Amino acid sequence: MSRSYPPVSIIGAPTDVGAGHRGARLGPEALRIAGIAEALVARGVDVLDRGNLDGPRNPWQPPVEGYRHLDEVVQWNRLVMEAVLAELRDGRMPIMLGGDHCLGLGSITAVARHCRETGKELRVLWLDAHADFNTSQVTPSGNVHGMPVACLCGLGPRELTHLDGEGPAIQPSVIRQIGIRSVDEGEKRLVKQHGLDVYDMRYIDEVGMRRAMEEALEGVDENTHLHVSFDVDFLDPSIAPGVGTTVPGGPNYREAQLVMEMIADTGRMASLDIVELNPVLDSHNTTAELAVDLVESLFGKSTLMRD
């Protein structure tokens, strides 16, 4: 089955200011070297690589009042927000290559705004080992890559919760988190309080990935803008070692491929972030290559014979 896709713009955001390890700043290049653009072109997608955004360097400082590098995080997210919004307004599908997951804030703030402007219903699929719902009060690390979901929902410093000057980008009800298996103590309380829809690994073990994904995608229709936030640490570390915060017990290759195929089947993916790839911790770029392979599935490469 072949489907036509909107033109894609690749945006590199080479930073690790939100992470606890340095190296995610190299993610965009590693994904390019793994052939992300060529893979999309081979699937019939029209691709423009916009190059990399140019933000502040990583000062590598300890947390201040519960946040590491807050100013730099704000600056990078502004750049990402503007770049992503420009592509969406131009009728293109942005693929943001991180960079650490703090950048999901800028990207999804732009996507949410675009949905408000165009009357689309937003659904965010957050593929991750972590809930990324920490605040400065409960974070064990001060790393802002553990906070973007909370900030998007209005919990956090004003510079981040009002990144576009308008107020919190989304309600928790637009998010579905898949693959979750590491949530900090205080973070767990917040996740429950705010009613996030979490498909954790225990649930996936019990009902299977297929049913979990059917539930996560329920209600997606012609008017839905589906945003995929793909944190590479979603994957089991045995197949994806090149990330800063590995957690064992994640989806295997086939489960991950099924996730991507089921997203592709909806035909509604309209923006994508690939974050947390850390080439310094990878082995011969295999994690980047795996990520590219899964992106092919997101763009309709199917293992289904019966179509």
Ligand SMILES: NC(=[NH2+])NCCC[C@H](N)C(=O)O
């Ligand atoms: N996007 C990520 N890799 N997040 C990891 C967060 C780890 C931990 N929960 C923290 O807040 O420090």
Ligand SMILES: [Mn+2]
């Ligand atoms: Mn994450």
